[in-house]
Amino acid sequence: MRASDAERERIAETLRDAVAEGRLDMEEFEQRLEAAYKARTHGELEPLVRDLPAPGTAGPAAPVARRTEDETEVHWPSRIGHPPTSKGGFALWGGFQRKGNWTVAKKFTAFAMWGGGDIDLREARFEDRETVIRLFTIMGGIGVTVPPELNVQVKGFGIMGGVGGSKANGEGTPGSPHVTIVAFALMGGIGVDRKLRKVHKERLRLEKREGKERKELG
Structure with a gap:
């Protein structure tokens, strides 16, 4: 059954x-x-x-x-439909972070070159029920942390680098927003992991x- x-x-x-x-x-x-x-x-x-x-x-x-x-x-209904506090992240010879009670734009784009980024969705709110996160890195790295309750789909590939996130794919709890992560890594790495809140x-x-x-x- x-x-x-x-x-x-x-x-x-x-x-x-x-x-x-x-x-x-x-x-x-x-x-x-x-x-x-x-x-x-x-x-x-x-x-x-x-x-x-x-x-x-x-x-x-x-x-x-x-x-x-x-x-x-x-309680997903209370965490969906808020004005975004961030539409993207950028790192060049440095880093960026998106953590805590921030609100993800329905289209979020991040880029890291010779640097790194850290995106944590465990306590985040969402502008829309359908969210697309686009990640690009050149000789850098971006890590994404998602909670077990979130509906997540990871797509992407790397050239002389790697995109890891197949284990993070899966359905969330009822009412969860659907987050699609599209990633590309050139001589770098992008990882998506599920972790407890x-x-x-x-x-x-x-x-x-x-x-x-x-x-x-x-």
Whole structure:
């Protein structure tokens, strides 16, 4: 049976609880999380949590359950339809950054030559539901970070260089904007990676610390 976005997010939440309790190390957690967001059927999702108990218990993992859009961790409607704060980035013998609560233009273009750029979409807002990010680099590098909840498609190629981002391709949670990244690298590199949002990382850190304290007290 085909899996829904909500079911993929439910499995992802179980994996986050497992790493917070020390049942998974970060490397295995990231591998399973990536597989969860790429899964298309229940048969692909269930093995990812089959050996994990339900959070806080010693019993079997909770089954895949449906969740409503209101329960998703990112409220996309509130982050779409804002005036852009940046339409591009430029680096020549230097660098540029786009991070935090910035708003991405529906057509964003960045260029780096003998320099580098850092684009982080994890906390970003969007001018439009359909966003195209065009990246060009000559003997330079540009890195893009996207959250697991974002719908992303990466296209591009390199000449004596490389474009890495196939693992970042995938659907987002319900209501996610669609971001197409078109990249070209000449004797340089462009990379696109999925990483947890900072609030998730902080929560995992706190939960792991609390779990450690409970073990010490027990």
